[in-house]
Amino acid sequence: MISTPATGWADLDKQFIAGAWEPGGSGKQLRDTNPYDGSLVAEFTVADTADVDRAFVSAQDAQRGWWKTNAYRRRTVFEQAVRYVEDHTAEITELIIDELGGTRLKAAFEIGLVVDILKEAATFPLRMEGRILPSPIEDKENRLYREPVGVVGVISPFNFPFFLSMKSVAPALAAGNGVVLKPHEDTPITGGTLIGKIFEQADLPAGALNVLVTEIPVIGDAFLRHPVPRVLSFTGSTAVGRHIAEVAAQEFKKPVLELGGNSALVVLADADLDLAVAAAVFSRFTHQGQICMSANRVLVHRSRYEEFAAAYVAAIAALPVGDPRDPETVIGPLINAKQAETLARQVDEGIAAGARPLLRGEVSGTRFEPVVLADVTADLPIAHAELFGPVACLMPFDDEDEAVAIANDTPFGLSGAVHTRDLEHGVEFAKRIETGMVHVNDATIHDEAIVAFGGEKASGLGRLNGEWSLAEFTTLKWISVHRGRRVFPY
Incomplete structure (x- = not known):
């Protein structure tokens, strides 16, 4: 019934x-x-x-x-x-x-x-x-x-x-x-x-x-x-x-x-930081991160990295976690305990391999509080996995060629985003990313009924x-x- x-x-x-x-x-x-x-x-x-x-x-x-x-x-x-x-x-x-x-x-x-x-x-x-x-x-x-x-x-x-x-x-x-x-x-x-x-x-x-x-x-x-x-x-x-x-x-x-996907949201040196943080939070934590277009990886120019990380973690820590019936809740449960167990194991392995936890919430059954891992490098397995839950990887880069290489260093190619104050430069950067979709100064999560999706x-x-x-x-x-x-x- x-x-x-x-x-x-x-x-x-x-x-x-x-x-x-x-x-x-x-x-x-x-x-x-x-x-x-x-x-x-x-x-x-x-x-x-x-x-x-x-x-x-x-x-x-x-x-x-x-x-x-x-x-x-x-x-x-x-x-x-x-x-x-x-x-x-x-x-x-x-x-x-x-x-x-x-x-x-x-x-x-x-x-x-x-x-x-x-x-x-x-x-x-x-x-x-x-x-x-x-x-x-x-x-x-x-x-x-x-x-x-x-x-x-x-x-x-x-x-x-x-x-x-x-x-x-x-x-x-x-x-x-x-x-x-x-x-x-x-x-x-x-x-x-x-x-x-x-x-x-x-x-x-x-x-x-x-x-x-x-x-x-x-x-x-x-x-x-x-x-x-x-x-x-x-x-x-x-x-x-x-x-x-x-x-x-x-x-x-x-x-x-x-x-599946392992999308990258790239924050260039000239990005509007407030907008980039908001887009990155939405891109990773909407529906508990259980979206194929979610930004598993957030790539930030080293000159803005610490500033971005502090604002990003503060915004995520403020997200209400709990009963999805509560209109205030942003992060509800994962679909089942098996998914939560798999994700928790990926987080443990990432930390053991060298990722630095900036935020690590509790896991209980299907309730999985947000996790932010900093200083993730391209050689870590967690950087290549599709993380189907509220876990984000922060990755610094020194120049745009390095950012492109990191973004493309994945078997996946679904979505992506780039943040910059120079829109046409953002478009040229987006053309270098090997994905079906890239969004300039926006989130990685988009689907519009008249636009090609794949x-x-x-x-x-x-x-x-x-x-x-x-x-x-x-x-x-x-x-x-x-x-x-x-x-x-x-």
Whole structure:
């Protein structure tokens, strides 16, 4: 039973397959608990491989009719989804707080992103445009038709589950595809069944979207290897993304991967220090640092290093830590105790290797108070790890070439930021950073519905948002028409 029920939400602890809400076939139970106090949010009977098959077949069957639906009618579904989210913002906020320990500030941020991506997706049905191209052959016309790929499989993470599920689900559906969504087992409602409910209430045809709540020990690679989906969209760790890419290549599927990060926020000698400190705090401690774009590393010119460090630590020490239901709380719990244990071990290893703790809060269960490590050097393992929690590494540099080298000394390449009073110099510096995104005089955390989002190196493959999502979830078919009588050479 869901702990924060709303009218019509009684089904959110079930699978959503072919338009029906039902328990999974495995018989295995999944307890969905509040990471702050351990209370039960919901309990699921997880899906098995037979459910996986039914979900993909349902999506395939429904997709044919969905794609034939008038484009203006398809647009209406997404407009209705926007209204549903806006009308249920209060209830969705409570679910985000309960299920993933998000603060009220984080919930508002995430819901706003969802509304934006739904509004952008609502434009897709009217943007499925083709082209007519000339031919060197007389009386011949070349037509390019943009069509949906068919069915898209979406696997989403636990940190921004509502948005990062919707970021692929909504554009894929809007382009005329069927979709099967598998949310993370720690966030099966906000990343999964809630989205099923939204589109059910928005009058999406039954079966076009299916939601499977399950666990990998139960289904193995059945979701990835099923013959129906042509695109697999995954957001999560690089290790899992690498496996998905390998399977996708074997099965001739297209992978769209939004993976991990180890972003650097660089403070040049001429930076506005107050702005840089504020941006660095937001970049590292939003949602307890559980964001792939978070600034794990803060690189500061040596001439400003001590001044910056003092202001940075003072700002972080003042952040309220505790119950995410409290509107004043900025740092809530990590998603589970395993994540906290891993992060605590990384901190211990970093200090043992030579990092100097300027701030080291207490760790208790999923409660993890902020940590700031100073004098981190590029040879320390902690400088290369993705720290998925409220831990920041301060790294001094002497010149900009050194800063670029440090920033690029990572297998990741997702986001970044540079602070300087010379904006165009900041842009030129940003061009040298090997990431998909860099922000001048701002935070490392940004996602806008019409701007290409994605990483380089081990941070992923492909781009999402706007026209790039449209391209990822569609294909082009060339149909040529010869209006005369073709003469062949033999």
